[in-house]
Amino acid sequence: MSSRGRAAADAVIASRRRSSRGSGGVVGKQSSSGSHGVGDPSDAGKKQLRIKILTMGDAGTGKSCLVKRYCEERFVSKYISTIGIDYGVKPTTLKGRDVRVNFWDMSGNEAFFEVRNEFYKDCSGAILVYDVTNKKSFDALPNWLEEARKYGAAQDMPIIVCANKVDKRRVVQENDGMQFAVANGLSHWDTSAQSGANVTDVFETLFTNIIERPPING
Numbered sequence: 347m348s349s350r351g352r353a354a355a356d357a358v359i360a361s362r363r364r365s366s367r368g369s370g371g372v373v374g375k376q377s378s379s380g381s382h383g384v385g386d387p388s389d390a391g392k393k394q395l396r397i398k399i400l401t402m403g404d405a406g407t408g409k410s411c412l413v414k415r416y417c418e419e420r421f422v423s424k425y426i427s428t429i430g431i432d433y434g435v436k437p438t439t440l441k442g443r444d445v446r447v448n449f450w451d452m453s454g455n456e457a458f459f460e461v462r463n464e465f466y467k468d469c470s471g472a473i474l475v476y477d478v479t480n481k482k483s484f485d486a487l488p489n490w491l492e493e494a495r496k497y498g499a500a501q502d503m504p505i506i507v508c509a510n511k512v513d514k515r516r517v518v519q520e521n522d523g524m525q526f527a528v529a530n531g532l533s534h535w536d537t538s539a540q541s542g543a544n545v546t547d548v549f550e551t552l553f554t555n556i557i558e559r560p561p562i563n564g
């Protein structure tokens with residue numbers, strides 16, 4: 347997702363270019379909020395829930411395209427690298443509940459490391475994306491979990507590993523992806539932002555995992 351050319355009536359997208367400021371599966375320290383960035387769970391069924399979703403993974407793996415596919419049901423083949431972080435909102439309904447999903451779509455570029463770090467601690471869940479045609483992006487997955495852990499993501503924050511670009515010839519086999527996911531207590535899905543394969547299922551599963559999860563202090 348980027349600030350360019352968005353049209354979906356129900357998706358309000360605002361791109362934010364942030365300056366560097368040093369500053370959220372299974373990842374380290376717990377959020378001090380006690381509710382994993384989810385709007386007050388005691389209000390469940392009464393008012394709209396708010397959840398904050400992060401995208402993690404190396405540059406070019408397709409994070410923005412996955413969010414765009416989910417929010418706008420379209421695919422952009424041109425690579426428009428995210429500058430720092432893009433923000434978007436998608437209102438949706440899940441199991442009869444109104445949910446406001448805030449997407450924080452992070453750049454995978456090392457240059458934006460400091461920009462990313464302030465976003466982990468308050469997030470509710472994340473997708474962790476690698477490109478099945480790019481072994482290096484797969485090998486980088488532990489570093490992303492470590493970054494999230496180090497900068498305050500909740501220990502049990504739901505994360506779904508996306509093996510993206512499965513419409514292309516893969517060099518990382520599904521079994522390797524599954525092994526990584528299982529070893530880290532995460533789930534693993536093959537996805538294609540191009541064809542849309544599994545994209546809605548991934549996000550709806552992530553939202554469900556977040557909403558049905560008890561608060562840390564609950």
Ligand SMILES: Nc1nc2c(ncn2[C@@H]2O[C@H](COP(=O)(O)OP(=O)(O)OP(=O)(O)O)[C@@H](O)[C@H]2O)c(=O)[nH]1
Nearest residue numbers: 405406407408409410411423425428454538539540
């Ligand atoms: N064939 C194919 N190409 C994809 C897919 N997803 C993304 N791409 C392409 O991969 C390139 C990078 O996609 P982005 O979504 O911008 O990647 P990103 O992870 O957001 O990259 P950064 O913002 O730089 O971190 C673009 O040219 C996309 O069109 C997919 O599922 N299949």
Ligand SMILES: [Mg+2]
Nearest residue numbers: 409410427428
């Ligand atoms: Mg991007």
